[in-house]
Amino acid sequence: MGSNHLKLKLSTSNLISLIAAMLWSIVLAGLFFWAASKEESHVFQYAKMEAGANFNKDIALRNWLAKHGGIYVEVSGETPPNPYLQHIAERDIVTSSGKKLTLMNPAYILRQTMNEYSVLYGIKGRITSLEPLNPINTPDSWEIEALKQFSQGVEDVSEVTSIGGKPFLRYMQAFYTKKKCLKCHGHQGYRVGNVQGGVGVAIPLEPYIKIKNDTLKILIYSHGILWLFGLFCILLINRYVKRQIDTQNRIRSDLASQKEQLDLVLEGTQLGLWDWNLVTNYVVFDERWAKILGYELSEIEFTLNSWESRVHPDDLASCYQDIQSYIDGKTSFYSNIHRMMHKDGKWRYILDRGKIVERDINNKPIRFTGTHTDITKLKETENTLQEKSSELEQVNKILSKQAMIDGLTNVNNRRAFDQRIKEEWERCHRNQTGFSVLMADIDYFKKYNDTYGHLGGDNCLKYVADALNKVASRTNDFVARYGGEEFIMILPGTGLEQAMIVAEKARNAIESLDIQHASSDCADVVTISVGVVACTQCSNINHYMSLISLADKALYLAKNNGRNCMACL
Template identity: 25%
Template sequence: MGKLLFKIKGWAWILTAVWSVVILVSYFWNSHQVQSLLLDQARTELRANFFKDQTFRLWATKHGGVYVPVTETQKPDPYVEFLPERDIVTSSGKTLTLINPALMVRQFNELAKSKFGAEGHISGIKPLNPINTADEWEFKSFDMFKRGAKEFTEVTSMNNEPYLRLIRPMHMAAPCLKCHAQQGFTVGDLAGGVSVSVPLTPIERLREMRMITLGAGHTFIWVLGLTGIGIARRQIITRVEEREQIFDSLQENEARTRAIVSSSLDAIITADANGIITGWNEQASTIFGWSEQDTLGEVLSNLIVPERLREAHNHGLQRAAASSQVHELNRRVEVVGLNRDGQEFPVELSITTFYIDGEIAFTAFIRDISDRKAAEEKIERDYASQQLIASVLETSLQPAPFEQRLEQILHQLLATSWLNLQGKGAVYLVNDSGDTLEMATQSGMPAKTVEKCATVPLGVCLCGQAAATGEVIYKACVDDDHHRIDSGSEQHGHYCLPIKSSDRLLGILTLYLDHDHQRSEEEIQLLSTISHTIGGMIQRNEAEQSLLHNAYHDDLTGLPNRLLFMDRLAQAMARHERNQDYKFAVLFLDLDRFKVINDSLGHSFGDKLLVKVAKRLESCSRPTDTVARLGGDEFTMLIEGPESELDISRVTSRIHSELRNPIDLIGHEIFAPCSIGIAFGNSDYKEPEEILRDADTAMYRAKSESSIQTVFFDEAMHTSALSRLTMETDLRRAFENQELSVHYQPIVAAATGEIEGFEALARWQRSDGSMVSPVEFIPVAEETGLINELGMWVLHQACKHTKQWREAHPKFKDLYISVNLSGKQLLQADLFNCIETILLGVGFDPSCLRLEITESTLMADTTANNNLLTKFRDRGYRFYIDDFGTGYSSLSYLHSFPFEALKIDRSFVLNLDQGSEHIDMVETIVAIAHNFGMEVIAEGVETEAHLKQLRDLGCERLQGYLFSRPLPPEAVSELLANPEKIAIKQTD
């Protein structure tokens, strides 16, 4: 193919060269033709102009000239003035002058030149007018005329432009002698010549355009020819290459066919119509064990078809040869083959026919499918196993009872056909002690066996041995390891598989096998998976039971929790609904001093205390009663069947008696008294929460009454609770409706009566104009947590107003503001940051703020409170201790807190006129304050007698109605503008 392609390419180059030469020859020949044609055209035009000029000259000579009027442009010819009649005058007086033939021809030529570009010229040997003097080319032509030339034509240059010129001789005629006789001419003498010149520049331009067109056309034809040569070359090469590829493909296909046949995974065997083998590939040797030399010429059926099938095979072959149809033709069928060793195995067969010399022949494609069949069987077993595992897993996750699920799983396992089980088996679970197996479920086992094997100690019989070793035990038949076998039992084998979870033995799965059953790892793997699934189900059941217990019991004490208590309370209410004679009561208990114990000894001691209390409460209850822990230090008891309040009182007495006894907590003797609220069940209650709520309400009443530890609920308590709830709702709405405001009560110097500061007091005026006492809404705010929001709002308003007053009244530039802090606010983790943010936002100096704290608040957590107050003091804040004398503070604690002043509660001030013992009390408080370096502020000063006594006792500042009631901000501005409104008598 390479040589042929080389020849084709060579001929293509030769053809290209020949075509290029042809185009070049054509181009140059056509160029010459164009040049010749244009010159002929120029000569034709030249002669036409010449004959035109010659005709005109002859006409003018014949007539001897023409008279024309004398004008500015046409003057008389001075060269013919010698003529007697050069100028004539007409009868009308117009002067006419003669234009001789030579002048007429010259003017005619000038006009033709200006209009058409051709030049004509008369040149004389002896011209009358110098303008007719011959040029160099014309003189050269005169010599030629003298030698007998009749015409001279030549391309020459005029004014640096190419021209084609034609000249012919001019001889004297008789009429010409009129003007030229005087020069000595006679008729027939050579007088000169007449020439015509045609410019060649336009013709050259035309030639160039035609040459460009000619070049472009020849180039296009040349390129077109080359393109055709290239396309023809490519087509010829393509056809040659295609033929070569087809040839190579045929060779490759033939080689591939030979390779496929020799290396095919199928045995490829060819045979003639009589079943004689004519072809045998390598794979056929591999599959059947016969070599190609052993088989060629042999009968096919005798080598690879089992003897029992040969007759049918030969009959089918004969029928196919006769009818040219084969039953297995062009489709694969599964049949049985025979190898050289006489072993039968499954094969896949496909037969095709072909003809050799008109005789039918057969090609058999045979594939050994033993591995595929084995794989399919394994896939079927795996599928069945996966279905079994999925079914067992699904059953294990069903919400059915545990025993029912366990029995269903055993039935599913025993129904698996390929395991060859006898349909007998059992599941054992390890008992709580961990040394015995207990039969949880069984299927198909004889009654005697079930009775003997109901419990199996670890290590006894096959099940006990599997439990003791934790290993799978397999037995193909009954042997001495069967300790509990019945004498009449059928022969069988055993699988005993441990049921484990995280290496913890949960039970045993035992299955009966056919006698002499052959074990397999596939079976072991499946059964182990099933036992593992059962183990997961057992473990989940244990976890569910544990979760169920945890869901209904308290983690710390083990008592029923709120959920279980409410459930049992609901059951008691349902019983009462069905039977009105059935009675029950709910006790709500709360430890009185648990927070103190928890904070002082730590949470671990608190937890131990709760555990001890729980046990004592259980000891005070009956088996039918329910003791529960709701959370924290709150416990409840459901007393069922009490006859009267007396029965309940006996129970509460036992509880108080038990909790009065000291509880030993790692060397600490703890007393844990409690407050108990009691609510009796009745038909008015619709929900368990309602009766629990009323018992809780009664408990809070008992806690608020220091002398009473047990309170039975009545409707008045419910009314009070509803009132508190209403108050909370109204208070929240008061924030939204801006019904709250801050009033300010002056704090004056006892000695001078000057205003030194104000105490900020929250006030609530409803939208209807009615006032709500702080005694009513402040406790509710503290109980609900609203006190934090209320306190920060009061602080912001107080600081803002005080800053405005200090700036508006320079006389009171040192004015300070006193704001109360609730005990709930002290528990606020970010209290310091909140107050700092407010003061920074207002631009208020901390040294002008006094924070008032009650002494009972301080006792809640002395260490934490002291740290917090110290942090405030370091920042510049000052503290007052409020309502001193009403709490139970320790003087040692009082000494450790950073207080600047002490405020005497108004209850002491109001009793000053009731006797000396009250005066002594106030005097003692003042002395304590002064001993601790604190000033004293007396609240509730309402009379002049109070004023005098407090001055005498040494109080530095006073506050009360005697000076002013709490005022709104605008009234304070007016008061500071007129401070004389506060009048204090200066008494001795």
């Protein structure tokens, strides 16, 4: 759905860009055609303005000439007497110097001026009338139509026409008979105020058209560049929008992925979410939070009491204490394990964690969010593990003790002796105290085994071990089966003299057992030989192994002395 939405956004972006490009093109085209039409009209306006200026110049000249009744010029080939002014008495005069002068009326002068100087200015002009005095002023077809319009009250007429294959603006304005005009035209029947004719000019349009065309080129280039620039901007904006959409797409995709992952994590870990407004005590719970306690979300009110009322009374104080510790900055986040009442009436262990996510301008917390995790099974497992751990500890103690006990005689074994002799040696060096070692061996035990069998030998070993254990009666005294029929005793804090007394007690105790030993070469009963060595402040022996070696030598000395006795070193 999100992908389709973003595709729609992209297509909408392209459509908007297309519409913007079209509108931009239409606007630029409209502006171009408006400017072009203005230039087209300007050609006519400027030409008409020029025509008007020339017309006014011609009228001004005509009025001035008419005001003065024309002017006299010397008769020449260019200015012969005007045959159409014969009715004027003083058309021709002779000066006192004998020069012949002839009268030139305004029409004659204007016609000659226009003929001689139109090439210089490029402007053609002339005076015409429907009743011309001079046939040369007879109007052409365009002028006839214009003159007819003057008789109907039109003041001026203008139109673009072709003269010699080139465009011209023809402009004609009516002129009315004035009193001063009657000198030349009165005999034609004109009265003051009558439309006498028209003065016209023809303005060449080629210079204006060239200017217009040059301007149109500038308009085309400028509007084209502006149009391309606008399209480029639209393209840039479209690309920017697309990048923004792509960015939104990635953000939406990442958010969707993160939300999916979060949902999976929350679902997998069964985390319930809560969001607590500390100002209003309004708390938002999610569906998992409710399900942890056996409820539907619709059954839970979004208030602090929904949580508080379900917490075990004995745990509520510790909850608020941990919350306050976190708010006071004593902990980096809030965490508490407490019990909450399930809908089924049973207590559930809840791991409650949270952090402050919003504070006001005074840095006072106003929003607190966190999670609930049901750890009831974990707690039950933990309790079970604690019980099993306690049992295991007891078993380990038993096993550890058994690992130090000889399985046959139930006294300490060689392993226990090695550990104890090392401890006594270190204590001797540390406290500068002494201790003694007694090594005992059952006399002719091999012969005993051969005579009474191994079962009899095992029983003999048990009796001897038990008797020795009774002799070493002090708390710190130590008896161990050293190997085979050999036993060893450690007597802490005991000197050589005391050790010899204990050794003698041990020999007597074994002999007093009265265990028959028919194959013995030294007595009729089981006896032992004992080697005694004492370590006084451990100054005379370098290592505890040396002490054992000396005890062994003392034992062999006792055996060499006939057995059933003791010897010391």
